[in-house]
Amino acid sequence: MDFKQCIAQRRSIRKYKKDDIEDHILYELLDYARLAPSACNSQPWRFKIIKDPETKQTLSQLAFNQKHIADAPVVIVCCAHIKDYVNGSLLGTEELHNLDMIDADFYKLVKYRTNGLSSVRAENLVSEVSFSVTIAIEHIALGATALGLGSCWVKIADAKKIRELFGWDENLQYVSLLTLGYPAETPKPLRKLSLKEILL
């Protein structure tokens, strides 16, 4: 499958076959996530793989009873690590600077800004950190398509209760669930904006 086919074939799949996804395939998908771009190469994404039916059922309830979560063979809880974002950004900026990939002035500016983030409350950084995490999630979704799997983003869920479920502190913030499994449906085409409509 070439890149355009993969992009076109990726659809949100909400009905799955019962077949399990082998661990080596899941690790392959997480490897795609690992290689995503991120602000200052901070790599703030963290993932929890859920196969256990009880936990999937709870996540389904916390996502306002979206049934496809409980039915999917695998659910990935995708998170943003806030503290690691700040530390990772400092390290990443240092590396970019040492490798001569960014100008000295820009390096100083980013370092100054990032140092300032240490005193910002974790909740207030969620949207900034999520930018990088969402790219990694989409790497998984596209990779899943390339490997014959289906996926569906599930953002709409009770973030606080999900954190409580796993006992995570404020540094690990929920970004989205991603359900995964072998597709048992071919979704109907959806309206997608034309090039003309998206060009400003």
Ligand SMILES: Cc1cc2nc3c(=O)[nH]c(=O)nc-3n(C[C@H](O)[C@H](O)[C@H](O)COP(=O)(O)O)c2cc1C
């Ligand atoms: C950020 C984001 C959040 C989403 N949240 C949900 C969700 O909570 N439940 C759901 O069933 N689908 C969710 N979706 C899937 C969208 O409904 C879907 O991507 C959209 O309708 C376009 O369809 P397609 O993915 O098949 O192209 C979400 C997608 C994105 C990117």
